Amino acid sequence: MERVPLERKVLSENDRLAAGLRERFREHGVLCLNIISSPGSGKTSLLERTLESLPRGERVAVLTGDIQTDNDAARLRRFRFPVKQITTGGTCHLDARMIERHLEDWPLENLDLLLIENVGNLVCPSSYDLGEAAKIVLLSVTEGEDKPLKYPSIFFKSELLVLTKTDLLPYVPFDIDAAADNARRVHPGMEIVKVSNLTGNGLHEWLMWLERKRRAVKTVAQVG
Amino acid sequence: MERVPLERKVLSENDRLAAGLRERFREHGVLCLNIISSPGSGKTSLLERTLESLPRGERVAVLTGDIQTDNDAARLRRFRFPVKQITTGGTCHLDARMIERHLEDWPLENLDLLLIENVGNLVCPSSYDLGEAAKIVLLSVTEGEDKPLKYPSIFFKSELLVLTKTDLLPYVPFDIDAAADNARRVHPGMEIVKVSNLTGNGLHEWLMWLERKRRAVKTVAQVG
Numbered sequence: 001m002e003r004v005p006l007e008r009k010v011l012s013e014n015d016r017l018a019a020g021l022r023e024r025f026r027e028h029g030v031l032c033l034n035i036i037s038s039p040g041s042g043k044t045s046l047l048e049r050t051l052e053s054l055p056r057g058e059r060v061a062v063l064t065g066d067i068q069t070d071n072d073a074a075r076l077r078r079f080r081f082p083v084k085q086i087t088t089g090g091t092c093h094l095d096a097r098m099i100e101r102h103l104e105d106w107p108l109e110n111l112d113l114l115l116i117e118n119v120g121n122l123v124c125p126s127s128y129d130l131g132e133a134a135k136i137v138l139l140s141v142t143e144g145e146d147k148p149l150k151y152p153s154i155f156f157k158s159e160l161l162v163l164t165k166t167d168l169l170p171y172v173p174f175d176i177d178a179a180a181d182n183a184r185r186v187h188p189g190m191e192i193v194k195v196s197n198l199t200g201n202g203l204h205e206w207l208m209w210l211e212r213k214r215r216a217v218k219t220v221a222q223v224g
Numbered sequence: 225m226e227r228v229p230l231e232r233k234v235l236s237e238n239d240r241l242a243a244g245l246r247e248r249f250r251e252h253g254v255l256c257l258n259i260i261s262s263p264g265s266g267k268t269s270l271l272e273r274t275l276e277s278l279p280r281g282e283r284v285a286v287l288t289g290d291i292q293t294d295n296d297a298a299r300l301r302r303f304r305f306p307v308k309q310i311t312t313g314g315t316c317h318l319d320a321r322m323i324e325r326h327l328e329d330w331p332l333e334n335l336d337l338l339l340i341e342n343v344g345n346l347v348c349p350s351s352y353d354l355g356e357a358a359k360i361v362l363l364s365v366t367e368g369e370d371k372p373l374k375y376p377s378i379f380f381k382s383e384l385l386v387l388t389k390t391d392l393l394p395y396v397p398f399d400i401d402a403a404a405d406n407a408r409r410v411h412p413g414m415e416i417v418k419v420s421n422l423t424g425n426g427l428h429e430w431l432m433w434l435e436r437k438r439r440a441v442k443t444v445a446q447v448g
Binding site for chain 1: 291
């Protein structure tokens with residue numbers, strides 16, 4: 001997007017709203033994660049595998065963003081956790097106001113984990129804070145190991161890189177070590193997990209990361 | 225992106241510049257194509273295969289857009305046609321002004337075909353006219369057959385859909401007929417070619433389409 005003055009105003013208004021959301025998430029001990037990738041890198045599939053793995057009583061909810069359609073919400077509702085689709089109608093990213101509006105009838109005191117699936121776009125979502133505790137970026141092994149260098153902002157701002165579709169590694173010219181090196185050139189020390197949503201390989205590492213984050217939030221909430 | 229008043233102004237200024245470019249391309253009989261897709265769908269690979277297939281003397285040039293790096297230009301220069309990288313430095317799309325500026329020292333009278341590779345993004349580039357004769361959208365078979373419905377604008381505005389990475393069809397849950405149906409729900413009658421840049425399968429159909437477009441432009445230029 002263009003760094004025109006109006007956009008700076010939009011961004012600073014977004015930052016203000018996001019700070020409010022972050023404060024509310026902190027108060028209620030809610031871990032909020034903002035999941036970002038290109039279209040078709042496996043965000044919805046990773047959420048399917050994640051919801052599938054969680055016991056029915058867990059206090060988990062999902063907001064899923066798309067330009068058009070509510071396909072993703074329909075896929076995710078099968079797991080019986082609360083899911084809402086945010087249809088942006090052309091806007092290339094989610095923003096804090098959309099999150100605020102869609103949380104109005106979801107009391108945060110009933111939640112421990114809020115998973116936000118952003119619009120499929122490796123560029124614009126990186127500029128819009130949603131009040132999340134962490135951004136997570138997905139990169140599928142079919143997209144090429146150069147992507148962290150070409151789209152550095154989102155790799156710099158994300159706490160975790162999930163390399164997806166590892167089941168396709170035998171069939172694509174993708175150097176997974178080079179991909180990790182490129183990510184860490186942009187973001188030294190970046191955490192990386194490698195998963196196949198299709199076969200389930202590596203999902204355990206992702207779920208362990210998630211569990212660690214959830215425990216950290218609960219500890220902070222108890223101490224606070 | 226947000227439909228705020230300033231953005232409308234930016235878009236109408238872009239449309240004005242694009243109309244000027246289109247007029248210049250027409251005058252000089254240059255076919256200009258604007259190639260758009262998600263990151264990693266195979267835009268650069270398709271251009272590699274295309275340049276490789278063209279006789280050395282052809283009057284062809286490439287502009288290739290990225291947020292960061294000039295990797296793509298480096299890959300494409302091997303084929304000895306003029307190539308320039310446009311590094312947008314954060315902007316999520318190419319615009320007509322960038323094209324105008326990068327054409328300043330390329331006399332259009334020396335060109336028959338200008339291939340523009342846009343920034344990897346299925347959303348924002350669809351709003352920015354570059355003066356092209358046609359937009360071309362790529363969708364790789366690893367991205368899911370629902371994408372035309374989720375990102376309708378670019379499928380509606382593109383003359384041709386290139387389904388890429390067909391060599392991976394045996395390994396992914398992708399229904400290629402459903403993908404074509406979805407594209408044609410958004411864009412009735414849309415032309416579709418299916419290619420593998422890796423194996424070369426289907427490239428002939430793409431090259432035939434390109435040749436047909438080039439001949440049409442030449443005919444118009446001769447008549448005019």
